[in-house]
Amino acid sequence: MHQFLFLLFGAFCVGGAINLLLQKKTINSALSLIVVMGSLALIYLLLGAEFVAVVQVIIYAGAIMVLYVFVIMLLNAGDEEVVKGSNVAKIFGIPGLFAGGIIGIWVLLQHRPAEKLLPIGAMYGPADKVGELLFTKYLLAFEVTSILVLIAIMGAVVLTRRSRV
Template identity: 50%
Template sequence: MMGPLIVFFACAVLAVAGAILLILAREPIHSALSLILVMVALAILYLLLGAEFISAVQIIVYAGAVMVLFVFVIMLLNFGVEERTDFSKLAKYVGVPLGFFLLIEVARWLYESRIGSVVASGAGTVTVAASTRDLSAELFRQYLFNFEATSILILVAILGALVLARKSQ
């Protein structure tokens, strides 16, 4: 009966380790590979939450398409190890306290709210409510306009990428 909990903690450790590796890595390609680790761990967590379709989309779109684009650009440019510069004092003296403040606020909210006692139904207790069929019904009925708007967004992004990456004459 401890199975899901063990899987959760394994994936959580994997994701946090990947995120820390992303920060510590000197080479951008190592950061990219550790980010892929985070994404695969999150895909397993989505499976655990009973969101199979989102898990598949996470692997195909994020770990597949987006990260391949990142790795492709890193290899294309090939700038190697990132140099350590220290021009910005603002990051150290303002950014770190603000980051900790954010974390403390989130932790306090989680501690005080009632949502912590609500139980997320994991795999095994999945109701039909999250099947791919219901998800698509929701997406193409209630959120149809948003769906069409995102297609325009993608079109604009394609045009923008083409215009930006074109060789300037």
């Protein structure tokens, strides 16, 4: 059951990611990115990360992607322009990519540690445990994050304002 769910949502993820690359219109890419994020949230649930799954849906699929779709609609973005790759990329890039991939896989297989399996519900990441860690061990980073968000808000407002200079 666990494997079936992983394969199902993993297939959704892979399909969405490939669709993002293949689509010509920006809005279709954005919608397939939402599919990727939603199925990733379910994979987080399979891994027992409840808090992260909920935050993924609320922040990523909710807030950030709404912002993207809003900007795409606002700017009335047209089709993607298809560019032809250079010949250098065709001659050297594709064989180089394959060679690099094969070397990387070979190196990783050489140093492969003994693999343990993840049992179902191996660990739960409930919000209270995550919050406890967030407000004790990572308190400074959390506070710095608030400054970052404040600066981002101010930056967004300043950048989009029509200047009267």
